[in-house]
Amino acid sequence: MRIALTQSEGRLAGLQERLEAMGLEVVRQPLIQTRTLQADLTPLSDCRWWLFTSVAAVRAVLELGGCLKGRALGAVGQATRQVLEEAGGKVELVAPEETAESLAEAFLALRPFGYVGLPQGNRARPVLAQRLREAGYVVQSAVVYQTQTRPWPTDLPAPDLVLLTSPSGVEALPETVGRQAHLLALGPTTAMALSERVLPYTLVPRPSVEAVLETIERIRGERCPA
Incomplete structure (x- = not known):
């Protein structure tokens, strides 16, 4: 499973390493600068x-x-x-x-x-x-x-999951990526921005590394039930 992390530098420190330890392929693609x-x-x-x-x-x-x-x-x-x-x-x-x-x-x-x-x-x-x-x-x-928003690279491999952490990141997300990937919304303001674009998402209830990991574990369990 491939996940794209779009947050700006300094947010959710240590998340990439924890995700890789879970066996996920991580792509860093900040959508704002x-x-x-x-x-x-x-x-x-x-x-x-x-x-x-x-x-x-x-x-x-x-x-x-x-x-x-x-x-x-x-x-x-x-x-x-x-x-x-x-x-x-x-x-x-x-x-x-x-x-x-x-x-x-x-x-x-x-x-x-x-x-x-x-x-x-x-x-x-x-x-x-x-x-x-x-x-x-x-x-x-x-x-x-x-x-400022940053463009999504055309040569970036299609992710299975995309973590979005701000309304600005939602604004920069291409429609095709938003429709194809499973979107994770960090917090209610990000979720509201996705709702305004009528893009389906799963809410990460707290802005923490642990909450992101728990949400992804739940999604993986739903996709591959025991």
């Missing part, structure tokens, strides 16, 4: 906390000359945490799941003080900022990178 914008980081300068929801946001801030030292940093996932620490930042909060909702819940559970800065992409969902503002925090956002 990011480009740093000529953004102004001034709105973030008075913020004690900077919260990062992706590796792309960290790299964009660094390319724009942002300084992490002296900030309290929050991260979604271990990959984002690693990039922040490699750049000399002090990560004080890591969300247990790779979602903005998870980061919001972890931050609010900690109840720290200070303004909050959100370096984000142009397609960032408003959920994180909304949750924090509703809790009484002053939140400043800066759009520091742009998400």
Whole structure:
């Protein structure tokens, strides 16, 4: 069984190795790429906390000359945490799941003080900022990178499974691939994007490596019942 992984760099770290250990042939084909914008980081300068929801946001801030030292940093996932620490930042909060909702819940559970800065992409969902503002925090956002779709290679072997992790990835998925492969939707927003395209899918209920593996095991069991 061949599976195409379309997520951006840093998401679901270790998934490819776990899938290969299960005997699957893995093809890495990211369907999105990011480009740093000529953004102004001034709105973030008075913020004690900077919260990062992706590796792309960290790299964009660094390319724009942002300084992490002296900030309290929050991260979604271990990959984002690693990039922040490699750049000399002090990560004080890591969300247990790779979602903005998870980061919001972890931050609010900690109840720290200070303004909050959100370096984000142009397609960032408003959920994180909304949750924090509703809790009484002053939140400043800066759009520091742009998400762009990438074409599906015409010479890529046809996959049996395709893992999709964002609405942007769904947008880039060719109709023929979407109709021929079994699609896995990571989370409800990705599932909604597939529903809008009227493409059948199986929902991966949580944004984690374990949830992806469990979903694939279930699919394999349905295809090859004992």
